[in-house]
Amino acid sequence: MQSYYDKLIFDLSKPGRSGYSLPENTWGVTADALPEDLRRKTPAGLPQVSEPDVVRHYTNLSQMNFGVDTGFYPLGSCTMKYNPKINEQVASMPGFSALHPLQPEWTVQGALKLYYDLSRALSTLTGMSDFSLNQFAGAHGELTGLMIMRQYHRLRGDHGRTKVIVPDSAHGTNPASAAVCGLSVVQVKSLEDGTIDVGALKGLLDDSVAGIMMTNPNTLGLFETHVREIADLVHGCGGLLYYDGANMNALLGQVRPGDMGFDIMHLNLHKTFSTPHGGGGPGSGPVGVTSALAHCLPYPRVVRKNDGKYALLTDKDSCGRISGFMGNFGVLLKAYAYILMLGKQNVKNVGPYAVLAANYIKESLKDCYKLPIKGLCKHEFVFDGLAEDNGVTTLDVAKRLLDYGFHAPTIYFPLLFHQSMMIEPTETESKETLDAFIGVMRKIAEEAKSDPEMLRSAPHNTPVGRPDETSAATHPVLKYSDMQ
Numbered sequence: 439m440q441s442y443y444d445k446l447i448f449d450l451s452k453p454g455r456s457g458y459s460l461p462e463n464t465w466g467v468t469a470d471a472l473p474e475d476l477r478r479k480t481p482a483g484l485p486q487v488s489e490p491d492v493v494r495h496y497t498n499l500s501q502m503n504f505g506v507d508t509g510f511y512p513l514g515s516c517t518m519k520y521n522p523k524i525n526e527q528v529a530s531m532p533g534f535s536a537l538h539p540l541q542p543e544w545t546v547q548g549a550l551k552l553y554y555d556l557s558r559a560l561s562t563l564t565g566m567s568d569f570s571l572n573q574f575a576g577a578h579g580e581l582t583g584l585m586i587m588r589q590y591h592r593l594r595g596d597h598g599r600t601k602v603i604v605p606d607s608a609h610g611t612n613p614a615s616a617a618v619c620g621l622s623v624v625q626v627k628s629l630e631d632g633t634i635d636v637g638a639l640k641g642l643l644d645d646s647v648a649g650i651m652m653t654n655p656n657t658l659g660l661f662e663t664h665v666r667e668i669a670d671l672v673h674g675c676g677g678l679l680y681y682d683g684a685n686m687n688a689l690l691g692q693v694r695p696g697d698m699g700f701d702i703m704h705l706n707l708h709k710t711f712s713t714p715h716g717g718g719g720p721g722s723g724p725v726g727v728t729s730a731l732a733h734c735l736p737y738p739r740v741v742r743k744n745d746g747k748y749a750l751l752t753d754k755d756s757c758g759r760i761s762g763f764m765g766n767f768g769v770l771l772k773a774y775a776y777i778l779m780l781g782k783q784n785v786k787n788v789g790p791y792a793v794l795a796a797n798y799i800k801e802s803l804k805d806c807y808k809l810p811i812k813g814l815c816k817h818e819f820v821f822d823g824l825a826e827d828n829g830v831t832t833l834d835v836a837k838r839l840l841d842y843g844f845h846a847p848t849i850y851f852p853l854l855f856h857q858s859m860m861i862e863p864t865e866t867e868s869k870e871t872l873d874a875f876i877g878v879m880r881k882i883a884e885e886a887k888s889d890p891e892m893l894r895s896a897p898h899n900t901p902v903g904r905p906d907e908t909s910a911a912t913h914p915v916l917k918y919s920d921m922q
């Protein structure tokens with residue numbers, strides 16, 4: 439039954455009720471100050487509600503949501519780690535939050551220094567020479583990285599390189615970014631063990647290859663041990679290596695993409711570097727390159743001049759401008775605070791703890807869930823549904839987890855398996871939380887045997903159960919129907 443508080447704010451509307459009072463118009467501004475064609479002819483049709491109505495409406499809505507602040511969120515390939523609250527405090531300091539992007543350079547030296555110092559810290563962590571922080575998301579970073587790749591070949595007069603090789607295990611954004619960049623995508627197969635088939639790769643290499651996009655550990659959470667050989671092969675045919683570093687958690691402070699032979703990479707600050715994400719933003723996908731490619735980075739770049747001042751640089755060889763200003767600056771602040779808070783020593787603990795947590799869950803559950811790729815994983819791993827087939831699907835398990843207060847893992851991705859469940863616990867969860875999750879996963883495996891029907895109709899305790907996800911994406915209802 440719908441409760442009073444489930445009502446939409448338009449249902450609560452009563453003519454004449456109001457939750458605000460505008461300040462007195464002491465400047466003598468009248469409606470004529472606006473041009474006639476911009477003035478509203480009919481009232482806006484906003485709900486007429488009191489302040490408590492508004493507060494309760496939004497507070498109730500917020501409680502229907504699931505977030506990393508409300509519970510464990512083991513979403514593979516998304517790195518939902520805890521977002522330290524000190525990051526928010528730093529990002530809301532007025533010296534940063536009140537800046538205007540069009541302020542003259544000399545008035546924003548502190549912000550430019552922070553941008554510069556963060557890019558240096560990311561270079562240290564990744565082994566790349568230079569970073570641009572102007573990208574708004576991981577996929578935006580990929581597009582920028584591919585534009586840099588294309589620009590590099592162009593500047594050398596090497597115009598025939600139009601192909602990008604992408605492994606079949608790649609994150610979906612990789613081939614999409616290549617296509618948006620106007621490059622054609624060629625897929626390379628994975629072997630049984632989940633790593634790239636180097637033999638098949640050899641057959642694809644020629645002088646039409648712009649480069650390869652890969653990630654290590656790959657999307658199955660496995661470390662590509664042949665990465666140096668792959669680097670030599672791709673470089674040998676004149677191509678470049680792109681590293682998708684959205685999920686660098688396993689490697690942070692341990693191994694660096696620059697040392698593995700990669701030329702270009704992006705990071706997701708809103709995954710590996712603890713800034714909040716979900717719901718579409720705001721994100722940040724910094725792009726790093728080797729020194730041979732630094733001139734192709736997007737403009738403006740922040741440089742430190744000999745006199746110690748910071749300035750914006752537009753390189754004539756740049757691949758172009760890819761964002762209005764300097765990226766999502768608030769996200770940069772949060773990531774910077776996170777890196778400084780960990781420091782050089784503790785940053786090295788992120789990888790081992792994330793890897794330990796993933797392996798602990800995997801080993802504790804592999805008797806009740808199908809583990810297609812055995813052995814040590816990195817920060818995430820994939821189950822292929824329940825070990826015993828009772829007609830209960832991965833979707834059913836995912837929905838039932840919500841009843842127990844856990845967010846579902848990533849499901850039906852990667853596409854290599856039919857019932858994929860991709861689990862990534864991160865380093866920020868305690869052993870008690872991991873044990874509670876393992877306990878519930880085991881319980882659901884039991885329920886799949888004793889009461890499969892109940893699982894097929896889960897979740898039973900959430901405000902929304904099984905929405906039609908396709909219609910929700912293709913025909914979203916964004917407007918209250920009575921207000922058309």
Ligand SMILES: *Cc1c(COP(=O)(O)O)cnc(C)c1O
Binds near residue numbers: 515516
């Ligand atoms: C999340 C992710 C991306 C895309 O990042 P967005 O910020 O969502 O655009 C790319 N690659 C991998 C491996 C990812 O996990």
